[in-house]
Amino acid sequence: MRLFVIFCLAAVLSACTTSPVINVTATGNNAISGKSYKSVVADKSWIHGSPDCDLNPDPVIDRWQYDDRSFILRQNKCLTAEAPFIYVLTGTRKILVLDTGDLNDLPGFSLYQEIRNLVSEKQLAGKEILVIHSHGHRDHTRGDSYFAGQPGVTVIAPSELALAALPGAGNWPETNREIDLGNRRITLIATPGHQEQAITLYDHANQWLLTGDTLYPGYIYIKDWKAYKTSITRLADFASRHKVTAVLGSHIEMTTIPGQHYPIGTNYQPNEAQLDLSVDNLQALNTELKRHDKPVSLIFADFIIVPMGALQKQVSNLGKWLLP
Ligand SMILES: [Zn+2]
Ligand SMILES: [Zn+2]
Numbered sequence: 338m339r340l341f342v343i344f345c346l347a348a349v350l351s352a353c354t355t356s357p358v359i360n361v362t363a364t365g366n367n368a369i370s371g372k373s374y375k376s377v378v379a380d381k382s383w384i385h386g387s388p389d390c391d392l393n394p395d396p397v398i399d400r401w402q403y404d405d406r407s408f409i410l411r412q413n414k415c416l417t418a419e420a421p422f423i424y425v426l427t428g429t430r431k432i433l434v435l436d437t438g439d440l441n442d443l444p445g446f447s448l449y450q451e452i453r454n455l456v457s458e459k460q461l462a463g464k465e466i467l468v469i470h471s472h473g474h475r476d477h478t479r480g481d482s483y484f485a486g487q488p489g490v491t492v493i494a495p496s497e498l499a500l501a502a503l504p505g506a507g508n509w510p511e512t513n514r515e516i517d518l519g520n521r522r523i524t525l526i527a528t529p530g531h532q533e534q535a536i537t538l539y540d541h542a543n544q545w546l547l548t549g550d551t552l553y554p555g556y557i558y559i560k561d562w563k564a565y566k567t568s569i570t571r572l573a574d575f576a577s578r579h580k581v582t583a584v585l586g587s588h589i590e591m592t593t594i595p596g597q598h599y600p601i602g603t604n605y606q607p608n609e610a611q612l613d614l615s616v617d618n619l620q621a622l623n624t625e626l627k628r629h630d631k632p633v634s635l636i637f638a639d640f641i642i643v644p645m646g647a648l649q650k651q652v653s654n655l656g657k658w659l660l661p
Contacts, residue, residue, distance in 0.1 A: 356644045358634040361625055362596045376611045377403065377583045386414030386605040397446050400455060407543055408455055412438045418602045419476040421587050424547055425452055426540055427460050428518025434468045435538060435547055436587060437480030448483040470495035471549025471587055472535040495534045526575060530565025531557060537572060544582040552619060553586020554610040556598045559644045560653060562632040573623035576616045584614040595638035614639055
């Protein structure tokens with residue numbers, strides 16, 4: 338039933354995009370290729386579903402370790418077509434979990450337990466697990482239930498109020514917030530546009546910009562065009578003042594062919610694009626967005642920007658109530 342509703346919504350969303358389409362890759366401007374920079378996760382081949390999911394041999398969750406303090410997880414595309422990524426960053430006092438994914442009712446599986454198994458006992462000892470969300474869409478929050486009531490866990494809701502209450506001077510969302518994990522600083526930047534509560538995290542240790550669904554190699558719906566433009570300028574300004582080694586989002590939906598994405602809702606993505614984008618991608622997006630006061634679809638080599646129409650926004654708002 339849930340899948341049926343999702344696919345109906347996806348069909349409505351796809352059919353109702355009426356904004357002009359600009360193929361940025363064809364203009365010769367800003368056609369940044371994914372191959373023009375060094376990926377931090379290039380050697381990793383993620384689990385990416387199967388043509389027949391009944392025969393899928395993959396685990397519920399794929400794990401990748403960057404170093405002994407940084408982990409990236411991806412959920413099985415046969416169990417959720419969204420196959421979202423989850424980031425786990427450890428400090429000396431806290432372990433940050435960015436997003437809880439799209440699964441919450443698999444027998445024998447617990448994301449909380451997965452993360453405990455992932456991080457060594459030594460790293461876990463006495464530390465708080467801090468769960469935060471890139472935004473409030475269900476494919477990033479559904480796994481919160483695994484953390485509810487667990488000892489030593491704090492879950493920050495993806496709400497304006499909860500984010501504004503975090504430490505930091507000045508008004509949210511204009512001014513960033515800081516989280517200290519213990520010898521590891523994380524900056525939170527408000528980046529509404531894809532969704533009202535969208536944020537981006539900057540990990541000062543790895544110099545990663547964790548952009549959620551604000552920027553990733555895929556088909557990115559924009560709910561509020563003006564807010565999105567402001568957010569991308571905010572990120573571009575931040576990136577010009579801080580070294581960024583990778584722009585890491587929450588999904589892969591692009592193929593390795595420039596400007597080409599997989600069908601929405603597919604459970605199988607052979608030869609998919611790499612996970613990380615670069616600062617060049619971000620700056621190119623910012624430059625292009627400045628040319629467009631009105632919403633337009635923008636096809637870049639490594640991602641696609643798609644403004645929602647009025648009906649799509651209504652469906653998006655309804656989805657908050659309809660989907661479990
Ligand atoms: Zn989203
Ligand atoms: Zn998402």
